[in-house]
Amino acid sequence: MDRDDILARIEKRIYTKSPGVFLLLNLNCKNRFGSSLARLLLEDPGKLYKLITDTYRDEITANFIFKDLLVKSLATELGYPDMADSLYEAALKDQEKYKSLIQDMMKGTKET
Numbered sequence: 001m002d003r004d005d006i007l008a009r010i011e012k013r014i015y016t017k018s019p020g021v022f023l024l025l026n027l028n029c030k031n032r033f034g035s036s037l038a039r040l041l042l043e044d045p046g047k048l049y050k051l052i053t054d055t056y057r058d059e060i061t062a063n064f065i066f067k068d069l070l071v072k073s074l075a076t077e078l079g080y081p082d083m084a085d086s087l088y089e090a091a092l093k094d095q096e097k098y099k100s101l102i103q104d105m106m107k108g109t110k111e112t
Contacts, residue, residue: 003042006077006106010038013073021065028055041070045091045098066091078105 014037015022026037028051033040040048048070053062067088075084083101090098 003106007036007038007042009077010041010074011036013077014038014069017073018069021069025052025055025065037070041074042102043099044095045071046095049092074102075105078102079108080105 011022011026022037025048029035029037029040029048032051033044033047035043037048040051045066049062049066052065053059056062056065067084071088071091072081072084075081075087083105087098087101090101
């Protein structure tokens with residue numbers, strides 16, 4: 001899969017599910033980090049999660065947005081919706097594992 005195509009598909013899926021959340025977070029990502037929401041989701045989920053918690057100031061809301069909107073959208077677009085929970089856990093606890101899982105999914109393989 002082409003990385004730019006994946007980024008566009010992720011953004012479209014998130015925007016379709018929750019346009020207001022997407023627009024707010026994408027704007028904050030660009031202003032704060034000079035990067036899109038989708039790119040941070042792929043490359044630096046820790047920064048993205050921190051931005052979400054700073055924006056919403058509520059851990060329950062941040063976890064819902066990060067897991068149920070963003071990570072599930074990413075996993076679905078990569079063709080592995082069943083891996084959303086593993087991705088979420090890795091994003092919060094082990095970003096190297098998260099990046100490895102993403103790379104494997106993009107190549108069409110996965111570890112469980």
